[in-house]
Amino acid sequence: MARLIMKFGGVSVADGKRLRHVGDLVKHFNSDNEIVIVTSALQGVTDDLLFAARKAANEGNVSDVIDFIEKLTDRHHQAVADAIKDQGIAREVQETLDQKLSELEKAYIGICYLGELTPRSLDYISSYGEQLAAPILAGVLRDMGVPSRAFTGAEAGIITDSEYGDSRPLEKTYHLIPQRLLPLQGVPVVTGFIAKDEKGTITTLGRGGSDLSASLIGAAIDADEIWFWKETSGVLTTDPKIVPEAKSIPSISYREAMELSYFGAKVLHPRAIEPAIRKGIPVRVKCTFDPESPGTQIVHDDVQKVDVIKAVTLHKNVALLNISGAGMIGTLGVAARAFTALARAGINIIMISQGSSEANISMVIEERQMEKAEDALRAEFPRDLVKDISHDLNVCAVAVVGAGMAGTPGVAARVFKAMGSSRINVMMISQGSSQHNISFVVAAKDAERAVQELHREFGLGGEA
Ligand code: ASP
Ligand code: MG
Numbered sequence: 148m149a150r151l152i153m154k155f156g157g158v159s160v161a162d163g164k165r166l167r168h169v170g171d172l173v174k175h176f177n178s179d180n181e182i183v184i185v186t187s188a189l190q191g192v193t194d195d196l197l198f199a200a201r202k203a204a205n206e207g208n209v210s211d212v213i214d215f216i217e218k219l220t221d222r223h224h225q226a227v228a229d230a231i232k233d234q235g236i237a238r239e240v241q242e243t244l245d246q247k248l249s250e251l252e253k254a255y256i257g258i259c260y261l262g263e264l265t266p267r268s269l270d271y272i273s274s275y276g277e278q279l280a281a282p283i284l285a286g287v288l289r290d291m292g293v294p295s296r297a298f299t300g301a302e303a304g305i306i307t308d309s310e311y312g313d314s315r316p317l318e319k320t321y322h323l324i325p326q327r328l329l330p331l332q333g334v335p336v337v338t339g340f341i342a343k344d345e346k347g348t349i350t351t352l353g354r355g356g357s358d359l360s361a362s363l364i365g366a367a368i369d370a371d372e373i374w375f376w377k378e379t380s381g382v383l384t385t386d387p388k389i390v391p392e393a394k395s396i397p398s399i400s401y402r403e404a405m406e407l408s409y410f411g412a413k414v415l416h417p418r419a420i421e422p423a424i425r426k427g428i429p430v431r432v433k434c435t436f437d438p439e440s441p442g443t444q445i446v447h448d449d450v451q452k453v454d455v456i457k458a459v460t461l462h463k464n465v466a467l468l469n470i471s472g473a474g475m476i477g478t479l480g481v482a483a484r485a486f487t488a489l490a491r492a493g494i495n496i497i498m499i500s501q502g503s504s505e506a507n508i509s510m511v512i513e514e515r516q517m518e519k520a521e522d523a524l525r526a527e528f529p530r531d532l533v534k535d536i537s538h539d540l541n542v543c544a545v546a547v548v549g550a551g552m553a554g555t556p557g558v559a560a561r562v563f564k565a566m567g568s569s570r571i572n573v574m575m576i577s578q579g580s581s582q583h584n585i586s587f588v589v590a591a592k593d594a595e596r597a598v599q600e601l602h603r604e605f606g607l608g609g610e611a
Contacts, residue, residue, distance in 0.1 A: 153173065244279055341356075381432045397443065474533065542590055574587075
């Protein structure tokens with residue numbers, strides 16, 4: 148008897164048919180495991196809620212709000228009708244939904260009149276996606292004969308600070324969750340993404356935050372594993388749209404998984420697995436369409452050091468930002484000032500490199516933030532210190548990731564030899580001292596070819 152947390156989101160909870168499939172999966176694994184479910188909103192609902200909120204604040208049109216609530220009601224009622232057979236259970240769930248939808252409608256109308264939208268009201272509004280999804284899933288399980296009850300994040304014990312839109316769980320969450328959920332009765336369905344602060348106001352854990360909710364709950368009730376059900380077959384060696392031979396990686400370490408997501412692989416948000424790491428609980432990425440396959444297991448760092456390179460990632464829509472000037476040589480604090488100025492302007496730096504001549508620093512940032520970044524640096528530096536601020540657009544960051552490269556000579560040589568033989572020009576290189584990845588920048592036109600070459604060079608499709 149293992150205790151499992153299962154998280155569902157995205158396409159897995161798109162509509163009644165998919166929700167029924169989730170019910171089947173849970174029922175299947177429930178016969179010899181204890182399960183807690185964490186669910187996201189039905190696919191796309193969070194985006195819809197936020198869009199409608201901004202529209203209400205800008206245009207203040209109450210009849211738009213009423214239309215929107217009607218559509219949302221139809222979509223959720225339809226899901227209930229498609230997923231739940233027992234009429235009594237279906238009615239009960241629909242009543243719960245209607246109650247929530249009418250609260251939500253009131254909030255939207257308030258926004259129309261006020262014409263303003265605070266981060267706090269955005270959290271309130273966006274919490275309804277999950278609040279509507281969880282009762283349906285609990286109803287589906289009851290319909291299948293599995294005792295189940297829906298919990299909001301706060302009811303399950305998740306309490307956060309009051310950073311609306313991006314709240315962090317408080318330490319006491321770890322004590323509250325077991326008090327609220329244990330001993331498990333049937334299969335609880337907990338809303339991902341949402342929580343409350345100590346004042347009792349609804350908060351959210353940031354976009355995509357359901358993964359973090361699942362991981363928190365798993366860590367708090369000492370789960371044996373935390374399963375993230377996705378549409379892909381686990382974590383892949385690279386994007387199968389670029390390399391059709393991309394394969395599912397059987398096992399990777401927490402560190403490798405984090406490196407992968409920093410470099411654009413849509414695996415799991417690094418923050419999301421923090422609680423699991425803290426308790427050493429293995430995480431598994433499973434494919435909803437292929438439930439019998441083991442997927443990818445993400446385990447403690449020491450366990451996995453077999454393959455040198457596990458995956459190749461491509462980060463698109465980035466740009467290279469360079470600052471240079473002879474005045475920078477030997478001058479203290481230039482890097483500190485540059486990074487501080489960028490941080491203040493809200494710019495995230497993805498890669499950094501400075502040659503030992505100290506006459507230039509290159510950084511990779513998101514392309515859409517380039518203008519803001521250059522403005523911030525111009526405002527920071529006098530021309531005698533930093534002479535040139537320039538950029539390259541149409542570039543991509545490629546990264547090879549794998550813990551096994553730490554201390555293994557010749558990996559960088561293989562990477563760059565592969566680029567050289569394919570006549571791909573490398574514009575910037577960065578390797579952190581963790582030696583868990585080597586990342587570099589190439590022109591966008593060469594990027595996919597670079598990924599294909601590296602995937603082949605390291606035999607990731609099993610072809611070597
Ligand atoms: N529904 C939320 C979002 O779309 C949380 C999640 O899906 O994890 O961001
Ligand atoms: Mg979502």
